Amino acid sequence: MTDIFVTNPLFERVERARRRTRKIRETHITLAHGSGGRAMHDLVEGLFLEYFKNPLLEKLEDQAVFEIPAGAKKLAFTTDSYVVDPIFFPGGDIGALSVHGTVNDLAVSGARPLYLSAGFIIEEGFPIEDLRRICASMQKAAEEANVQIVTGDTKVVQKGGADKIFINTAGIGVIETDAEISASRAAVGDKVIVSGTIGDHGTTILIARGELDLETDIESDSASLNSLVAEMLDEAEKLGAINQIHVLRDPTRGGVATLLNEIAMSSDVCIEIRENLIPVREEVKGACEILGLDPLYVANEGKLIAVVSAEIADQIIARIRENPNGRGACIIGEVKAEPQGIVSMTTGFGGTRIVDMLAGEQLPRIC
Amino acid sequence: MKFIDEYRQSDLALKLAEKIATISDKPLKLMEVCGGHTHAIFKYGIEDLLPPNIEMIHGPGCPVCVIPLGRTDDCISLALEPNVIFTTFGDMMRVPGSHTNLLDAKAKGADVRMVYSPLDALKIAKQNPTRHVIFLALGFETTSPSTAMTILQAEKDNIENFSVFCNHIMIVPSLKAMLDSPDLQLDGFVGPGHVSTVIGTRCYEFVPREYGKPLVVAGFEPLDILQAVYMIVKQISEGRAEVENQYGRVVSPDGNCKALEVLSEVFEPRDYFEWRGLGSIAHSGMKLKPKYAQFDAELKFDVPGLKVADPKACQCGEILKGVKKPWECKVFGTACTPETPIGSCMVSSEGACAAYYNFGRLSKIAQRSANSGVR
Numbered sequence: 001m002t003d004i005f006v007t008n009p010l011f012e013r014v015e016r017a018r019r020r021t022r023k024i025r026e027t028h029i030t031l032a033h034g035s036g037g038r039a040m041h042d043l044v045e046g047l048f049l050e051y052f053k054n055p056l057l058e059k060l061e062d063q064a065v066f067e068i069p070a071g072a073k074k075l076a077f078t079t080d081s082y083v084v085d086p087i088f089f090p091g092g093d094i095g096a097l098s099v100h101g102t103v104n105d106l107a108v109s110g111a112r113p114l115y116l117s118a119g120f121i122i123e124e125g126f127p128i129e130d131l132r133r134i135c136a137s138m139q140k141a142a143e144e145a146n147v148q149i150v151t152g153d154t155k156v157v158q159k160g161g162a163d164k165i166f167i168n169t170a171g172i173g174v175i176e177t178d179a180e181i182s183a184s185r186a187a188v189g190d191k192v193i194v195s196g197t198i199g200d201h202g203t204t205i206l207i208a209r210g211e212l213d214l215e216t217d218i219e220s221d222s223a224s225l226n227s228l229v230a231e232m233l234d235e236a237e238k239l240g241a242i243n244q245i246h247v248l249r250d251p252t253r254g255g256v257a258t259l260l261n262e263i264a265m266s267s268d269v270c271i272e273i274r275e276n277l278i279p280v281r282e283e284v285k286g287a288c289e290i291l292g293l294d295p296l297y298v299a300n301e302g303k304l305i306a307v308v309s310a311e312i313a314d315q316i317i318a319r320i321r322e323n324p325n326g327r328g329a330c331i332i333g334e335v336k337a338e339p340q341g342i343v344s345m346t347t348g349f350g351g352t353r354i355v356d357m358l359a360g361e362q363l364p365r366i367c
Numbered sequence: 368m369k370f371i372d373e374y375r376q377s378d379l380a381l382k383l384a385e386k387i388a389t390i391s392d393k394p395l396k397l398m399e400v401c402g403g404h405t406h407a408i409f410k411y412g413i414e415d416l417l418p419p420n421i422e423m424i425h426g427p428g429c430p431v432c433v434i435p436l437g438r439t440d441d442c443i444s445l446a447l448e449p450n451v452i453f454t455t456f457g458d459m460m461r462v463p464g465s466h467t468n469l470l471d472a473k474a475k476g477a478d479v480r481m482v483y484s485p486l487d488a489l490k491i492a493k494q495n496p497t498r499h500v501i502f503l504a505l506g507f508e509t510t511s512p513s514t515a516m517t518i519l520q521a522e523k524d525n526i527e528n529f530s531v532f533c534n535h536i537m538i539v540p541s542l543k544a545m546l547d548s549p550d551l552q553l554d555g556f557v558g559p560g561h562v563s564t565v566i567g568t569r570c571y572e573f574v575p576r577e578y579g580k581p582l583v584v585a586g587f588e589p590l591d592i593l594q595a596v597y598m599i600v601k602q603i604s605e606g607r608a609e610v611e612n613q614y615g616r617v618v619s620p621d622g623n624c625k626a627l628e629v630l631s632e633v634f635e636p637r638d639y640f641e642w643r644g645l646g647s648i649a650h651s652g653m654k655l656k657p658k659y660a661q662f663d664a665e666l667k668f669d670v671p672g673l674k675v676a677d678p679k680a681c682q683c684g685e686i687l688k689g690v691k692k693p694w695e696c697k698v699f700g701t702a703c704t705p706e707t708p709i710g711s712c713m714v715s716s717e718g719a720c721a722a723y724y725n726f727g728r729l730s731k732i733a734q735r736s737a738n739s740g741v742r
Contacts, residue, residue, distance in 0.1 A: 212483060285368050292716075349589045350377035351412015353726040356705075 022046045029126040034156030047128070048118075048152060051135040052142070056115070056150040064115065064150035072174035076111035078102060079170035087134070087164055089208040091200075091219030092301070095134035098167040099141035099149075100224045100301055101252070107226040108248040108304065110181045110233060111173030113145060118152040119168040124159045134165065145224035147171070177233050178242055185246035186267035190335040191313035195228065195304040195320055196221070196328035198256050199284045199295030207287060214290065218283045223302030225250065228323040232306065235319040239312055247307035250300070254358045257296040257343065259305055261357040265341045273333030273355070275348040297358045307335065374588030380416055383593045388418040390597075391604045396422050396552060397596060398689055400542065401559035402429030402717025403587050409726035411589040421596065424689030425719035427541060427645060428559055430506040430534075431458045432687065432711045432718045435643040436675040438534055439464035439711075444671050445501050445532055445664060446477040452495060454488035455503040457481045458715045463708055465675050485517035485531070492521075492529035501664045504531045509561040511535040511653060512626035515633035518655070518662050530664040533654055536640060538562050539570050540651035546578045550690050555599040557592065558584035560614045565630075567622030568612050575608035586614040633659055643677060643711060644684030681710040686719055693723040700724060 022045035032039035049058065056064040068075070082098040092100075099116065106113040118138065122131070142149055149169075200221040207214050229248060236242045247267075251259040256278075264271045280288075280295045288295050302325055308316050313331060320326035333345075343355040399405055405425045408414060414423060427433055443464050446453035453469070460470045460481065473479040478498075482488050485502050492500035504514040514531060521529045538559060545551060558571055563584045574582045581602040585595030595613045602609060612618055633656060640652025655663040664670070677683060680698045685691035693699050693712070703709040705721050712718035716725070 211487070282368060285371075289368065289371060347410070347412045348377060349375050349411040349413070349416075350380055351415035353409060353412045356725045 024128055027128055029122050029124060029128065029131065029156055031124055031156050031158065034122070034154055040154065043154060047132065047135060048154075051132075051139040052118075052149040052152075054148045054150065056148060057152075064117075066115065066150070069114070069174055071176050073178075074175040076106050076109045076173040076175055077170070078105040079168065080105060081166060081168040083163070083166050084205065085163060086205075086208050087130070089220055090204055092222035093134060093137050094165060094167055095137040096141040097220075097222050097301060098169045099138050099145060099147070100222050102169040102171040103141075103145045103147060103224040103226050104250045104301075104304075106171045106173035107224070107229040108181070108250055109173070109175065110177060110179040110229065110245075110248065111175045112230065113147045113171055113173040113226050115150045115172050116142065116147055117168075117170045118149050120152070120154045121162050121166040121168075122154065122156050123162045123164050124156055126165055131165070134167075141224065145226055177237065179233055179236070179245055180243060181245060181248050182266075183247055183249065183263050184266040186263050186269050186271070186307045186335050187246060187309070188269060188335055188337045189310050190246055190307045191310050191331045192260070192271060192273065192333040192335065193306040193308065193313065193317060193320070193329060194256065194279065194332050195225070195306075195326045196302075197279045197281045197284065198251070198300055198303060199280055199288065199298035201301040202255070202298035203284045203287045203293075203295075205299075206291065206293075212291070214287060216283045216287055218281065218287065221300055221302035223325050225302065225304050225325060228304065228320060228326050231319055231323055232316055235316055236308075236312060239315060241309070241312045244309035244312050245306065245316070246309070247305070249305050251303055251305055252301060253299050255295070255297040255299055256305060257294070257355045258358050260343045260355065263305075263307060264343050267335075268340045270336040270339050270341075271333060271343045272336050272346070273343065274346045276346075277330060277332045279328050279330060296355060310334070371588070374586070374590045375411070376590065379590055380593055383590070383597055384416040384418070387421065387593070387597050387600055391600050392418070392420050393603075394420045394422070395554045395600065395603065396424055396689075397555045397557060397599055398424040398426045398553050399557040399585075399592070400426040400428040400538070401557075401562065402432065402715065403561065404557055404559070404585065404592055405429065405719055405722050406717045407587050407589060407592060409722040412726075413589055413592055416593065417596065421600070424553060425686075425693075425722070426689060427545065427642070427687040428507065428538070428562075429712070429715050429717040429719075430510070430536065431462060431715035432683070433536065433541075433642045433645065434459075434462065434505065434534060434711060435641045436463075436465050436677060437641065437671075437673050439468070440466075440675060441670045441672060442503055442532065443467060443469060443472050443477075445668055446472045446479050448499075448668055450498050452478045452480060452491055452498050452500045453503065454480050454482045454491060454500060456483075456505065458717075459503060459505065461708065462711045462714050485514050486520070489517050489521055489526065489529055492526055493524070496528060499528045499530070499667075501668075502529070502531050503534070505534045507536055507538050507559070507562045508565040508626075508630070509559075511634065512565055512623070512629055515629040518633050518659055519629065521662060522659070527661070530662050530667050531655065532664040532670075533634075535634065535653040536642070537636070537651055537653065538566070540648055541642065541645070542571075542574065544645065544648045544651070545688060546574070546580070548688055551688055553580065553689070554603060555580050556582040557595045557599070558582045558610075560584060560586050560591070560618065563612075563614065563618045563622065565623050565626045568610050568618060568620050571610045575610060579608050581608045581611070583611045584614050584618055586617065632656075641674060644687045646684075678709050683710040683712050686710075686712055693720040696720070
C-alpha cells in the first residue's frame with residue numbers, strides 16, 4: 001500500500017508542494033488567516049518568519065525556550081498593547097511603536113531587553129501590504145534595539161470587530177547591575193532630567209488624524225531607549241554611584257506632568273520644575289497653542305525622565321547627550337520635601353502653579 | 368514663538384507688577400469676566416505677581432460652567448435619539464447632567480463626536496446623509512457667529528439632516544445681572560477679549576456710566592492681563608471710571624460688523640435663559656429665528672426641557688459671582704474634583720474651580736501647612 005503513495009508521481013508532486021516554503025498570494029487578510037489552518041501557516045511562514053527570522057522563532061513551537069544569560073541578577077517582564085490611530089504616522093508606525101514601547105518599559109527598570117512576543121489582532125480585509133510594512137518596521141526597530149521577536153500569535157476578527165490592527169508585545173529583559181530603580185526612590189535634593197523635547201509624539205498623532213486641517217513638520221519621537229539607559233548605568237557605575245540613579249521612567253500617555261505626579265506621590269516628595277527649562281519644539285508649542293493643549297500632558301514615545309542625585313547629575317547628562325536619542329537632555333527641576341505628593345512649576349512668566357495629573361482625556365478649550 | 372513670546376516676558380511682567388504696586392495700596396476686588404482670562408491667570412501664576420491688595424475674582428464667563436443641569440440633560444436626551452450623531456466641543460463631554468454625562472452616553476452607544484468647529488459638524492452631516500447631525504451650539508458672542516455662519520451655509524447647501532441645539536448666551540445682559548446682584552462688591556472689570564472682537568467696546572459704556580466701575584477689555588496673554596489690571600488700578604487711583612481697550616491689536620470700538628450682521632440675521636434673544644448658579648436672566652440667551660426653524664433641534668426633536676435645580680452641595684452660583692472662592696465650597700477637592708465633577712466649574716479648564724484645582728492650590732497648601740505648623 002505505502003509503495004503506491006511513495007512511487008506515484010502524482011503523490012510525490014503533492015507532497016513536494018505541501019512542503020514548499022509557504023507564500024501568501026492574497027492581497028488582504030481574511031478570516032482564514034486566523035483560523036489555524038493552511039492560510040495561517042502561509043501567513044506565519046510567508047510573512048512573519050520572513051521578517052522576524054531568528055533561531056528561536058524558526059522552531060515554530062508554541063513557546064520560545066531560551067537560556068538565562070550568565071550575569072543576570074534578576075529578570076524584568078512587561079507587556080503593552082498598541083492601538084494607535086493612524087497606524088502610519090510621521091516618524092513611525094504601530095509596528096515600530098510596539099517594539100519601542102515595550103523595549104522602553106523594560107529599559108527603564110535598568111534591564112537589558114532580550115526577547116519580545118508579538119500578538120496581532122487584525123481586522124478582516126486589512127491589506128497584506130500594510131502588514132508587511134508594519135512587520136518590516138518592527139524588525140528594523142528590533143534590530144536597532146538588539147532584541148528578537150521570538151514568539152507570537154495572530155487572530156483575525158470580522159470587519160468592524162477591531163479597527164485595522166492592534167498589536168500586543170510582551171518583553172523579557174535581564175538586570176545585570178545593582179541599580180535599584182523605582183518611582184518611590186526620588187529623594188530630596190535630586191535633580192529631574194529629561195532626555196529631550198517633550199510632546200512630539202502626541203502632537204504628531206493628533207495632527208496625523210487629519211481632522212484639524214493643520215500641516216506641520218513635526219515627527220513622532222518613537223525610539224528605543226535601551227542603549228541610552230545602558231550608557232547612563234555605565235556612567236553611574238564608573239562613578240561608583242549606581243545607586244544614585246533613583247527613578248527612570250518614559251513619559252508616555254499622560255505626558256511628563258502625569259509621570260512626575262506619580263513619582264511625587266510614590267516617593268512622598270514635592271517635585272519643582274521650571275517651565276523655562278523644559279525643552280519643547282517650536283512647532284509643538286505652536287500646535288499645542290492652537291489646539292489648547294499643554295505639552296506637559298502630551299504623550300512621548302522616545303523620551304526618558306530620570307531622577308538622580310545632584311552629585312552625579314551633570315556627568316549623567318553629559319553621557320546621555322552622547323546618545324542620538326539624548327542630544328537634548330537637560331535638568332528641568334529638582335526634588336523638594338514639601339508639599340508632599342505635589343508637582344509645582346515656576347512659569348516662564350514668573351508665577352508658580354500646580355501641575356496636576358491629567359483628568360480624563362486632554363480636552364481642548366472651546367474659546 | 369513669534370507674536371506669543373513677546374506677551375509672556377517675565378522681566379516686563381515684573382516691571383508692570385511694580386508699577387501696579389506703586390499706584391495703589393488700597394484693597395481692590397477686580398473681576399475677570401471671561402473664562403479664558405481665568406485660565407491664563409492660573410496657568411501663568413499671574414496672581415503671584417500682583418500686590419497683595421489686589422484680589423482677582425473669577426467671573427461667569429466660562430460658557431460650559433453656566434450651562435444648567437436641565438440643558439445638559441437635554442443634550443444627553445438628544446444624543447440618545449435614534450439615528451442621531453451628536454457633535455460638541457470637547458469641554459461639554461464630561462459636564463455632569465442630573466444622572467449621567469455625554470461621555471457615558473457615548474460609552475452606552477450614543478454617537479457623540481467631538482468637533483473643533485460647527486463647520487466640522489456640517490461636514491459630518493454631508494458625509495452621513497442618512498443620519499441626522501445635531502451640533503451643540505454653546506458660548507458667548509465668541510462662538511455664536513460661527514454657528515450662525517454654519518446655519519447660513521447649511522441653508523445654502525440645502526442640507527436637511529443638520530440642526531443646532533442652541534445654547535448661545537450674551538455677555539452684556541449677564542454683566543448687567545451681575546452688577547445688579549446685591550451681594551456683589553467689585554471695584555472694576557477685566558473685560559472679555561474675544562467676545563469684544565465681535566461686539567466691540569462701546570456696548571460696555573453702561574458699566575462706568577450706570578455703575579461707576581471701570582472696565583478694561585484685555586487680551587489673553589499674561590502681559591495683556593497684567594497691563595489691563597494696571598489700567599484699571601490707574602483709573603481708580605485717578606478717580607476715573609471708563610471703558611478702555613488694552614486689546615487694541617484685535618478689538619475695535621465697533622466690533623466686527625459682518626459678524627454682528629450674521630448674528631442678527633440668524634438669532635434672536637430668548638425672553639429668559641437659565642444660567643447655572645445665577646438663575647434666570649432676561650434676554651441673555653439666543654435662539655434661532657423662525658426663518659431658520661428647520662435647523663432648530665429644539666423644534667425638530669422632543670427635548671425634555673426640564674428645569675433641574677443645581678445640586679445642593681454645589682456652590683457654583685456664589686463662585687460664578689465671585690462671592691465665594693472655589694476652596695470655600697464645601698465639596699471642593701473632596702467630592703468635587705476634575706475627575707468626578709459635581710459642578711461644571713470643575714469641568715472646563717476655564718472654570719474657576721478647575722483652574723484652582725489644577726493650577727492654583729499651591730498657595731492654599733502652603734498657607735495650610737504654615738497655619739498648622741507643618742514645615
